[in-house]
Amino acid sequence: MSFKTHLIKARSHLIFLFALGCGLVLVTTIDRRENEQADTQSGATAMAHFEEVTPLPLAITGTSSPEDLAYAKMAWQYFVNNTDPNTGLVNSTDNYPSTTTWETGSYFVATLSANRLGLIDDAETIARIDLVLETLMDMRLFDDALPNKAYNVRTGDLVNYANEPVERGLGWSALDIARMVAALGHVNANYPELAAKTAKVMDRWDLSLMVEDGQLIGGNIADGDLRYDQEGRVGYEQYAAKAMMLFGFDMFRAYDAEKNLMVREVEGQPIPVDTRLHRNVTPAFTVSEPYLFDGLEFGFDARSARFASAIYAAQEARYRNTGILTAVSESHIDVAPYFIYSSVWGGGADWAVMSFSGERLDSKRTITTKVAFAWDALFGTEYTSDLVAAIAPLGDPDRGWPEGIYEADGTTNSSVTVNTNAVVLAALAFRANGPLIRAGQ
Template sequence: MPRLLGMPCMSRQCSRYLACLVVLSLTVTSGCGVIARKTHDTYQKISAGSLRYQGRIGPLTPKELAWAKTAWKYFVNNTNPDTGLVNSIDRYSTATAWHIGDYLSALMAAYQLGLIDKIEFDQRLSRVLEFLAKMELADGKLPNKFYNTKNGSMVNANGQPAEAGWSAVDISRLMVWLKIIGEHYPEYHEYLDKVIMRWGFCEVIDHCGTLYKATRNETNWDKKQEGRLGYEEYAGTGFSLWGFNANASRQIKLDQRVYVDKQSLLYDERDPRLTDTINPILTPAYLLLGMEFGWQEGAKYSQYWPKGNGDVLKQQAESVYRVQEQRWQQSKIFTARGDHYLAAPPYQLFDSIFANGYAWSTLAENGQWYPKLSLVSTRAAFGMWVLWDTPYTTELMKVIEALFDKDRGWYEGRYEASGAYERIITSNTNAMVLESLLYKTRGQIFQSKQKAGYFNVTLDKIYERPQHCLPPERPMCPL
């Protein structure tokens, strides 16, 4: 860690000071032969945080700015004026809480990258906040699994009016970005806090941090544990940022490992045959944990962060990256694995590094295999490219950098088997493009600098608590 006058150098002001020292040093040592452009680039990279953060850090090039503009075009095209919501898939008027979180990430990136001005940022964010303040809740408690983006009503996976249930993982993505927006723009802090305080958390997370999803059947709610290694840790992060004890969803068992091409990887050993839930090793969750939290930011923010968890997550992320790089080096197969959508049945697939006993398997949520539909994921490639500045990610970006329609956004990816495009265009992928480029310009997105706001002040008043199983309303975990 860089230090300045005996103190840890973590602030942007400190980085700029160091940048000036480096530039001065370059100028002195180079004399009259100093290359102005190289010196300027060095200053900009250090100022952006290249001494503090992993990966490609620095200002966007003209090409990268064009990439960002293309990704933002998706959100311009798919915003519904009556609700402020954005479609999850191009021209498909359904979205989940995860997709609303994606939109918030894209919106902040667009503003900070200079694609929109303050007025448009405020108008778009205010429309989303208006929806969140009055949206229908499943069982009157939590965001429904799906919403119609045109009128804001609750729907099922087929877009038909229904109270479909909830997903803790999807809700967590929205919780993360409600917290991040409030940190960066405290003028919205109160309204963001009020969104969380509407929800009832009694059924979605227990006192020890196990997360649950629920589905509506004919007579009642069918509740099951939700989350597998990677996305479960990300989901636990979202809840822990708001003060919940999410230990059960954050604890990682270090003895559960598999080897893929001699690379050791942590693996979730919960048996899909017994749980009816697949457990693939995927890339995107580790990318989000890296860009947003540096893999261990929660240790500074939440008393419930398991000790040493961040180091383990970072090691796992490194292994997830290295095994894909190694596959290319040994087999010359470009690899960027993640969950992705497609325009034909089964509509969503999970390109794994390892799943259900096999390496490099592609399967649907029901466990059925689709080996010919493995994708070089645009979403995964962008995150890998920005977090690992290596010859492999440089070559990987060449494989996907043309996969876009400049008037609609970035495509989902390129098929490994044929090189053909998967031309479906989604909020997941375009939000990841924008978030990756935002990370490039500033480094870690969440900084743990938010001060106490409406949420904290209200919950400190014992007799004004809403009794929604919020953190201070819960008993301690008995374990």
């Protein structure tokens, strides 16, 4: 039989296959266009969920109770114990002489807050901040451009995360540096006499390397080469954008939460979730922390007030529904892997607890000290009072506040850190004075 004859016999099958192929192309094209259209509309659609969220009123009282001051004094003891007298830098955790730019920013926030609460006077406040500024002006930078990801507290040398010296460094974290920039903005607002020195510090940093097209860009060493990565997810990204905008940087993409926003309902509340991976490693998750910083330091804007109110309300609702006190965020823990992200939503599930690498560690969910104090200062509800009452017995006048209480068995998460004690001070100062960016009264 000739090829022509075979072709004629097969023509009906060929026509069918051709039609099927055309149909698949058409369906794929339509599906892609619908997905692209859905992607462009998802931010606006997601934001619509928050129109029904009524922002909770802030609980600024203008006063500090004797109990508040006792709690604040315990938090400040951490900084008394952990400040190096030569560099002025503060240990990231109790007696561990390593720090990050983020944690140095936390120290500035703690110092300004302690001053507002009357725990230290203006002279000590200025002296403490001034010593760190002197160190920052002399500290070696990664590639002579930006602060390295970690430093030795005692020497100011570049180190890795094991606090071991490294010649070039690890790269830079744009989020950490933005947090430090926020702290410098708070210093300028409260102590204008230090503004000239904060300007000299920032002049050393080539901040243009970490801002591109309105986004935050981190520098990471990978296989010996420097790799540039976008940094920040919904919550942290907008907090960092506010910090950079204080100094005139155009952060239009970073401040735009809607572009990468999806909503997941948790305990009947709309929870803002980023559509991207967290640090390009683990599935996106939502924690309390960036919203606490935003409220305590800058004062909420209309959007972050709604986001924060919903995130808080979900945690209270979980308690009402289960009887389990809930105050979640990222935190240190006192066993390996030593750092976790306790989410409201993350990794595809409500209330997931995850390591940096994405391992589920729900048994380490912590009723977190800093979250309890911060929600109580911001919103002052009956539930936040219950949270603080549960945490209060943990305070140690000799060491400061530990991370919190393990939900699973009620034991203490005994890690004691700069960030937790800084947030406790910032929260108690907020109750009496309002957001930190406001000039001291």
